[in-house]
Amino acid sequence: MKASPQLANFALIGPVLSVAILLSTVGFxxxxxxxxxxxxxxxxxxxxxxxxxxxxxxxxVPEQTRWASPNAVFSIMPLVLLVMAVxxxxxxxxxxxxxxxxxxxxxxxxxxxxxxxxxxxxxRERLDVRAAxxxxxxxxxxxxxxxxxxxxxxxxxxxxLYRPSGLLRDTAVDYRVHVDGDRVGTIAPGATLVxxxxxxxxxxxxxxxxxxxxxxxxxADAGEQVRLWARPGxxxxxxxxxxxxxxxEYLGLTPAPTAPAPEPEPRSGRWRP
Numbered sequence: 598m599k600a601s602p603q604l605a606n607f608a609l610i611g612p613v614l615s616v617a618i619l620l621s622t623v624g625f626x627x628x629x630x631x632x633x634x635x636x637x638x639x640x641x642x643x644x645x646x647x648x649x650x651x652x653x654x655x656x657x658v659p660e661q662t663r664w665a666s667p668n669a670v671f672s673i674m675p676l677v678l679l680v681m682a683v684x685x686x687x688x689x690x691x692x693x694x695x696x697x698x699x700x701x702x703x704x705x706x707x708x709x710x711x712x713x714x715x716x717x718x719x720x721r722e723r724l725d726v727r728a729a730x731x732x733x734x735x736x737x738x739x740x741x742x743x744x745x746x747x748x749x750x751x752x753x754x755x756x757x758l759y760r761p762s763g764l765l766r767d768t769a770v771d772y773r774v775h776v777d778g779d780r781v782g783t784i785a786p787g788a789t790l791v792x793x794x795x796x797x798x799x800x801x802x803x804x805x806x807x808x809x810x811x812x813x814x815x816x817a818d819a820g821e822q823v824r825l826w827a828r829p830g831x832x833x834x835x836x837x838x839x840x841x842x843x844x845x846e847y848l849g850l851t852p853a854p855t856a857p858a859p860e861p862e863p864r865s866g867r868w869r870p
Contacts, residue, residue, distance in 0.1 A: 599722050600648050600715075600722075601718040601722055603644075604645065604649070604718060605674075605675040605679050616692060619692045628698060631700045634701045634704055635700070638704040642710075645707065645710065649718070661722075675719065679716065682712050686712065690705055734800075735779075741781050741792055752796075754793070754822070755791055755823070756794050756801065756823045758825050759824070761787065770805055771783040771785045772803045775802045776792060777799055799816075800813065809846075813825065813850045826853045828848075828849055830847055830848055830849030831846070
């Protein structure tokens with residue numbers, strides 16, 4: 598699920614629950630304990646954080662298109678919830694101030710943050726789907742599941758991606774490889790991915806969560822191989838900064854004119870000088 602529908606739910610749950618607590622508190626003549634308000638705010642904050650961090654950033658083009666369709670329930674319901682959340686937040690804030698139930702203010706503040714983030718992510722998701730649809734070329738076939746360029750049938754062009762190992766960044770994750778907008782496989786450190794593509798212009802991009810590489814255009818010529826290196830982009834000491842400032846350039850693809858040398862296998866047995 599995308600982040601915006603979840604955030605829209607949290608933006609509405611906060612004020613609705615606050616109004617219910619305020620009305621019941623007034624009816625019984627009590628007050629909201631500070632610990633209760635703090636706990637509610639903390640739980641909602643963790644939910645908002647999880648929605649932003651753990652949403653399914655990588656989706657297929659048809660999935661993104663369905664999410665962005667103005668007639669789909671996935672697109673209509675978040676907007677309805679966001680429209681309802683605005684007056685609900687205003688009502689909850691007024692009741693909180695009038696009834697002097699200050700313990701609920703942190704809870705409402707987190708709800709406001711969820712509302713703002715929902716609008717931000719909704720806009721970003723719409724921009725992402727436009728870019729994905731523009732890049733997608735569904736009529737272009739690919740051959741996947743190959744282990745060597747020699748397995749590519751005649752008339753096809755091998756696209757060979759190699760990811761060097763021994764780097765300190767992203768050693769525990771695999772990069773997702775997209776060709777012409779379609780995911781064709783993953784590549785681990787020290788591994789090679791071979792994809793067969795027909796002759797002509799193509800585009801390849803790396804994905805890892807919300808981090809991507811710039812799309813690299815290339816022309817596949819019959820009888821030739823296209824070789825690229827897949828690695829983190831930028832400088833290692835700026836990795837944390839790059840994740841926030843330029844996530845679309847956090848990964849990189851560079852031409853590899855020669856085949857990478859195979860990594861040495863570990864020796865076994867007695868060591869000899």
